[in-house]
Amino acid sequence: MTQLIPMISQAEIKTKVRKAGQEISLHYQDKNLVLVGILKGSFIFLADLTRQITIDHEIDLIGVSSYSGTSSTGMITFTKKPDLDLQGKDVLLVEDVVDTGNTLSAIKAYMESLHPASIKICTLINKHERRQADIDADYACFSLEKGFIVGYGLDYNELYRNLPAIFDLKL
Ligand code: IMP
Ligand code: MG
Numbered sequence: 001m002t003q004l005i006p007m008i009s010q011a012e013i014k015t016k017v018r019k020a021g022q023e024i025s026l027h028y029q030d031k032n033l034v035l036v037g038i039l040k041g042s043f044i045f046l047a048d049l050t051r052q053i054t055i056d057h058e059i060d061l062i063g064v065s066s067y068s069g070t071s072s073t074g075m076i077t078f079t080k081k082p083d084l085d086l087q088g089k090d091v092l093l094v095e096d097v098v099d100t101g102n103t104l105s106a107i108k109a110y111m112e113s114l115h116p117a118s119i120k121i122c123t124l125i126n127k128h129e130r131r132q133a134d135i136d137a138d139y140a141c142f143s144l145e146k147g148f149i150v151g152y153g154l155d156y157n158e159l160y161r162n163l164p165a166i167f168d169l170k171l
Helices: 010-027 043-050 104-114
Strands: 003-009 035-040 058-068 071-080 089-097 118-127 139-144 165-171
Touching: 010 043, 010 118, 010 139, 035 043, 043 058, 043 089, 071 104, 089 104, 089 139, 104 118
Parallel strands: 035 058, 035 089, 089 118, 118 139
Antiparallel strands: 003 165, 058 071
């Protein structure tokens, strides 16, 4: 039987997203910030984060598929490339979970080919146990050693994105 065990509350999420927004606003004050959300998992985080950023910024979305079930395949295909011209811009990739890091490392390599002024990573959850790629988040709201979590945009086979808080999924 599938069990959903409460892990991170709405209040905790709100506090950490606000803090990330403040740090980003400070760091990117004199820069050309573009938030690039990675579909679909980041959509709720991105929507909350953008409203906690007090400096002008642009928003774009990219889509990649790399995942089925609970483990990353390491290969990505783009389902949506950026719409904006990112050359000379300060790109902040907004991700739901960095797990093995393979997805973000492939995305970062692609983004570099677009010649932005800088690329940094902001993730809701930084998960450490299975990290393979040499990559880390510049901003992370929460750190987690292991486990598979859902809610607040995060899915398991496309379900549970709608849950307002974050839950540990026990299959
Ligand atoms: P990575 O390539 O292993 O870093 O995988 C990252 C992607 O896997 C993220 O964009 C998530 O969509 C997905 N993912 C990894 N761990 C979880 C989890 O615990 N819950 C939901 N999605 C996850
Ligand atoms: Mg994802």
